[in-house]
Amino acid sequence: MKNKIFLCVCISMLLFSCKKKEEAGVTNDEVEVIEQDLIVSNIGVQLSKDAAKELESWGEYQMAKSILDSYTSTTKGRALENAKNLSDLVRGMKDSEYPEIINRDDVIIRISVLLNHALRLHDMRTISSISDEEVETEIGKLLAAYSSLNDKINAVFQIEQYEQKYQ
Template identity: 40%
Template sequence: MKYLIGFLIIILSLNTSCNKNKTTKNVNEVIDSIKIDSSRIVNTIGETLIPKAKKELANWKEYQNLDEFMLKYYNISTMEALVYSKELSDLVKLMKDTIRVDKLNTLNVIARFNVLHNEALRLADMAKIPSITEEEVNEEVGKILNLYASVNSKINTIYKAEDLQNSLEIDIETPIELEPEHRKPTIRKIPTRVSSKKDN
């Protein structure tokens, strides 16, 4: 019985290491198929969170991890974009599955998270396609960065709207003192009579 258990453990560990090697081999084959030069995919940083949103999301660890990881994608080579793609899709999934801020748990915010996750999965799939081109990878990275900026833009809009609403609300329990109006005396103009030919 001891030998059987030991034998099963050896087979399972060999199987796991073979699967890992197979995944690594697939990614390496795709990377080798792309002629990578010294140029990098350079994108300008999109919309970031406004101070209030930053403060509110400070304890949302999954968002913070993704935000930090996304910095890599603003200046990245095609090879790196494919190597990191699986980790990126995992981080996006963790973020969308653990919304820790109640006011962001709305359909329109979740929809943006889902679209971002789908595009991150698409990039991860590209790492397994030997015929993928550098241009296709560059385009996909651009899409992901634009979608991430859209997520931040939506979050900012929610907090800006909240600030605007708070600034428009009036405390009706506190009486408002109005200063007495100082009115200037009005001068009535008497219309002058226009003479006509009939008066003559």
């Protein structure tokens, strides 16, 4: 008799524990949410109004700018997916004919630095163990290089305006 009671208690415990696991499994399936961490960065320096107006006709810069602006709020996956396109656009910008006012070594060097960071981000796609922090760091460096380029272009336009004003 004790064996039968013991056996019934064991079976009851087994059934109750299995039922709880099934219920937990159902709620997990219903609430399945794929969530990626958003990487938020900002571009420190944008082009001044005068510089932006002058560079409207430089299509390669405008195309690269549109992708770079999207890197201010992105995910690791999206950033790496767009890295090939970004590196191609920045390379196109570097190889294009520059507007005369910014066809200077100090501007071209900053474009080269921007290209290096875009290529580095593109290379990260092939590394399966790359962490979110490493991608976030590289995006920060990429946007800092872009900001530096914008800052230099603004400085060139300010110098040009100053020289025109006092000549």
